């Protein structure tokens with residue numbers, strides 16, 4: 041059968057998945073299986089962070105007859121309450137359950153916001169960002185422009201660049217999409233800088249989708265909600281999830297915090313397009329967010345990942361890589377010396393059961409469909425994930441990386 045026989049339009053998988061498939065083709069096994077080194081992967085450890093007093097993760101949830109009812113379109117009342125309590129106690133905000141919409145993970149929430157943007161709203165997005173945004177923006181037909189991320193601005197442009205109205209038609213809504221802490225660079229807006237960002241986003245005609253998947257991976261943990269003045273009258277969308285800090289990507293729970301009116305629209309969509317989210321998963325999330333537990337989890341996540349970020353960063357610097365990582369997240373943002381490319385490095389790593397994420401996949405200015413004539417400015421950059429790595433594999437992970445890197449360096453004659 042030819043492609044033209046089938047009714048669905050072709051869509052490629054997210055860039056990270058392409059790396060996974062290419063890895064399997066070389067190594068013969070899936071990334072994540074025994075003897076593989078998942079440095080390309082964006083998941084956290086899903087076991088307790090014992091070294092730093094991390095709590096147990098819940099082992100089960102109860103399901104009763106009411107759980108077999110259809111879920112509420114906007115989320116289980118207990119989970120909405122738990123999310124509200126979580127933000128208001130940690131960040132001094134005053135959000136209500138009506139400001140929360142529960143989704144099956146972070147991605148569906150982000151996809152939904154983009155799918156329902158009015159046509160006068162334009163997205164501004166960093167030249168490097170989380171690969172899935174490019175797929176989401178393309179598939180939802182969202183208009184977007186990139187904001188420069190360069191060595192010169194340390195991969196951390198000013199807030200004002202996201203809201204620059206030069207050459208923008210009157211009446212255009214501006215909607216930055218920013219992951220904070222950022223995937224892939226770990227660059228983080230906090231304190232005064234985050235206050236300014238939120239203040240700009242609250243201005244009429246502006247908005248923001250601030251993706252806080254890595255909220256806990258910073259000292260202290262960071263959320264724009266702390267600085268929002270009047271949530272119900274603005275176009276601020278905060279995205280959160282149990283995926284990273286709560287160490288549970290597999291339970292598929294995420295949420296959007298926004299103005300009540302915008303939440304209603306998403307709930308209406310849920311009523312015909314989603315049917316709500318699994319009750320057992322929502323109960324599990326309530327357990328994760330239990331106040332005593334979440335406090336310990338937050339401290340352990342912060343301490344464990346700060347420690348990993350620091351020691352991996354030091355090791356990469358010693359090898360002569362450019363390290364441009366900010367102080368959040370669980371990725372390093374690295375540059376190879378001139379004469380080398382991250383694509384070639386990856387081909388060599390695949391043979392050893394390892395992989396990194398080439399920066400090409402994070403390049404939001406690249407054409408979404410493959411175009412061999414496009415040359416990314418980030419050819420020498422890559423993202424190294426220490427999210428899924430156990431403390432005890434540090435030496436062996438660094439040794440393996442160093443061996444492959446140094447052999448490649450010698451082969452191309454880089455001093």
Ligand SMILES: Cc1ncc(COP(=O)(O)O)c(C=O)c1O
Nearest residue numbers: 082145146147170219223253283
């Ligand atoms: C920036 C960013 N946002 C959101 C997510 C959450 O994705 P999900 O909960 O759909 O797995 C991720 C996960 O990789 C991410 O890196």
